[in-house]
Amino acid sequence: MSKIQLVAEANLPTEFGLFRIVGFEFPQSKKEHIALVMGDISDADTPVLARIHSECLTGDALHSLKCDCGFQLSTALRQISEEGRGVLIYHREEGRGIGLINKIRAYALQDQGMDTIEANLALGFAADERNFAVCADIFELLGVKQVRLLTNNPEKIETMRQAGINVTERVPLNVGENRYNTGYLDTKAKKMGHYIIHNNEKHFLDCPHCQAEIPHTPHK
Numbered sequence: 001m002s003k004i005q006l007v008a009e010a011n012l013p014t015e016f017g018l019f020r021i022v023g024f025e026f027p028q029s030k031k032e033h034i035a036l037v038m039g040d041i042s043d044a045d046t047p048v049l050a051r052i053h054s055e056c057l058t059g060d061a062l063h064s065l066k067c068d069c070g071f072q073l074s075t076a077l078r079q080i081s082e083e084g085r086g087v088l089i090y091h092r093e094e095g096r097g098i099g100l101i102n103k104i105r106a107y108a109l110q111d112q113g114m115d116t117i118e119a120n121l122a123l124g125f126a127a128d129e130r131n132f133a134v135c136a137d138i139f140e141l142l143g144v145k146q147v148r149l150l151t152n153n154p155e156k157i158e159t160m161r162q163a164g165i166n167v168t169e170r171v172p173l174n175v176g177e178n179r180y181n182t183g184y185l186d187t188k189a190k191k192m193g194h195y196i197i198h199n200n201e202k203h204f205l206d207c208p209h210c211q212a213e214i215p216h217t218p219h220k
């Protein structure tokens with residue numbers, strides 16, 4: 001199969017600062033991924049703060065509390081912007097690679113009591129259908145060889161290392177735990193080996209803008 005190619009690039013001002021948005025595409029399948037890049041990442045000797053973030057429309061855009069995805073996305077972008085340098089690969093593998101509609105089917109099974117892995121298996125999928133190798137190719141196309149990876153997922157680290165990307169540090173990303181996603185995070189820790197630290201001292205901040213009890217920084 002031919003390798004992914006860098007095909008488009010532009011400025012993207014965001015609430016976290018100015019990024020470059022870079023578009024990647026497989027020549028035949030036209031499957032797309034994107035990266036947000038901040039600052040000068042050309043110095044190969046200084047590891048780049050980086051996040052591989054798999055697509056989660058419900059968490060990233062629709063404010064779902066069933067997962068930690070939206071919280072991880074905004075925290076990663078904020079941390080990159082605080083350093084003034086970094087990369088977020090927005091990895092288009094919705095629903096751990098099963099797609100949005102199948103994720104909704106999996107949610108329906110979870111409504112009946114299955115956990116996130118059991119639901120995938122009941123639908124005939126693997127627990128995780130994602131391919132992270134493409135992210136190593138994207139880092140390479142961006143000239144990034146060393147990363148400090150924002151993740152709790154050991155699989156992402158292992159795949160990067162096997163593909164020749166030097167992960168010099170794992171930067172934990174434990175954010176957004178709430179009453180609706182505790183079971184999901186537990187399952188990821190117990191069945192998928194994710195490094196999840198539960199927030200035992202939940203500071204459910206009194207924020208007039210938020211309906212849910214989520215540990216968070218109050219809106220300014």
Ligand SMILES: Nc1nc2c(ncn2[C@@H]2O[C@H](COP(=O)(O)OP(=O)(O)OP(=O)(O)O)[C@@H](O)[C@H]2O)c(=O)[nH]1
Pocket residue numbers: 052053054055056057066067069072093094095096097098103106107116120150151152153156173194
């Ligand atoms: N099938 C399925 N996918 C889910 C469910 N909840 C969230 N997801 C998907 O899980 C993926 C989570 O992506 P990430 O946050 O990048 O990955 P992660 O494996 O949790 O690793 P880190 O966040 O880096 O620790 C996204 O593709 C979501 O759409 C679920 O209950 N079922």
